[in-house]
Amino acid sequence: MDAILATAEKKSLTRTLGAFQLTMLGIGAVIGTGIFVLTAEAAQKAGPGMMVSFVIAGFVCAFAALCYAEMASMVPVSGSAYTYSYAVMGEMIAWMVGWALILEYAVAAGAVSVGWSGYVVGLLQNGLGIHLPPTLVLGPFDGGMINLPAMLIAGLVTWLLVIGTRESATVNAILVVIKVLALTVFIILAVPVMNMQNFEPFAPLGIGGIGAAAASIFFAYVGFDAVSTAAEETKNPQRNMPIGLIGSLAICTIFYLLVAAGVIGSVGAQPMGIDAATGHALEPGSRELAAACGAIADQAVVCSKEALAWSMREIGWTQVGNLIGLAAGLALPSVILMMMFGQTRIFFVMSRDGLLPQAFSKIHPKFHTPHVITIITGVAVALFAAFFPVGQLANISNSGTLFAFAAVSIAVLVIRRTDPGRHRPFRTPAIFITAPVAIAGCIYLFFNLDHKSIILFLIWAAVGLLVYFLYSRSRSHVGRGIVEVHEDDPDAPPQPVPPIAE
Secondary structure, three states, rough: OOOHHHHHHHHHHOOOOOHHHHHHHHHHHOOEEEEHHHHHHHHHHHHHHHHHHHHHHHHHHHHHHHHHHHHHHHOOOOHHHHHHHHHHOOOHHHHHHHHHHHHHHHHHHHHHHHHHHHHHHHHHHHHOOOOOOOHHHHHHHHHHOEEEHHHHHHHHHHHHHOOOOOOOOHHHHHHHHHHHHHHHHHHHHHHHHHOOOHHHOOOOOOHHHHHHHHHHHHHOOOOHHHHHHHHHEEEEEEEEHHHHHHHHHHHHHHHHHHHHHHHHHHHHOOOEOOOOOOOOEHHHHHHHHHHHHOOOOOOOOOOOHHHHHHHHOOOHHHHHHHHHHHHHHHHHHHHHHHHHHHHHHHHHHHOOOOOOOHHOOOOOOOOOOHHHHHHHEEEEHHHHHHHHHHHHHHHHHHHHHHHHHHHHHHHHHHHHHHOOOOOOOOOOOOOHHHHHHHHHHHHHHHOOOOOHHHHHHHHHHHHHHHHHHHHHHHOOOOOOOOOOOOOOOOOOOOOOOOOOOO
């Protein structure tokens, strides 16, 4: 902790952010990807009850964010849950958190690539009349062979990262406006034509379906920690951080509820079918659901790979649907870029800490980027995107995210006990209520993920422990008495969320 704080003191960031700026930052970081690509998945699991799922996921995020904010204000280096865990709970827990974050960022980038593919393929088909064969635009679980567009966008983003392209804050702001504008237009056109009969039955699969949808929908809120990590740039953080966090999450949740209501009310959102063996809805991305959708020629929102654009076309706004597809096509690659930034940064820091091979933190002599880990990450993302359905990827990503957020919430409790006198620019209110609720919420959502995602996470964690004990533990810089902090090295990859321009 002292080494991290000594590093942080070398920087002198001006505290310029008020509650309004923080709220806008949060809205920009959260709104977009999940709601564009996971609406159909949530509908298949919960039907109209997905509206409750959005509230549950936002509630858990709010409590986790308050815990995140205290750690971010105490450990103000541009790290992540990996750094916070290292500072408080030691190397092995930090390794497991970093290992989980690798899963989160890489798989999430794959999920967004698949979401982008769905919108672009729909735009080509409906806007330009170009029909691509399903075998080349759908993965094997969705009834195709390989998702080439998703693979290509992942490869393009990897190439941009290797040659050193980075979004400017201005470009990022423009893309955020495009996303928010597209969703606003959707709400304005869809909500007035709602048919209340489409909300019945509200929860066709009961509370279990709502919980499963909440676990998937959690993906739609990832990015809220951008507000937490801005603690060191915030004026009066004790007052403004909770306003920024809760305010942005509340606005995003209302936005999501309106979009969900528009989809349900205008085109309906009942699950397509029930698995006779389990009594649950057919799993999104499964061959069974793909077959059921194929039988009705994709005439249901749960069958669509571009739910919002498809809904607009169904209610008579064909060109608006195409424009929403265009907005997604323009904005989603920036999300892939930011997620892969996050991935390369975690790899880079773990490599510099001695926990992964030093080759991973090699810098390209010409482009000055960490090309080795960028290429490794890009290949993994491209393969995920090529062969797996978006819902499965989102769930696997969520498993890593939920583990990391639960670890940060535990870390806040631990350091309150072990070092109560340390300076905290922001203190989580009612910590002994807030942190346990955040931990319990993360556990609840984790166990509402599908069994495949839970098992894959446990396998990933077991592999991580093997790597740690067979390789990392003996080579760790901390274990060898070398205490350094590499999050702010001049050649470190950029943060996943671009810094705020003053």
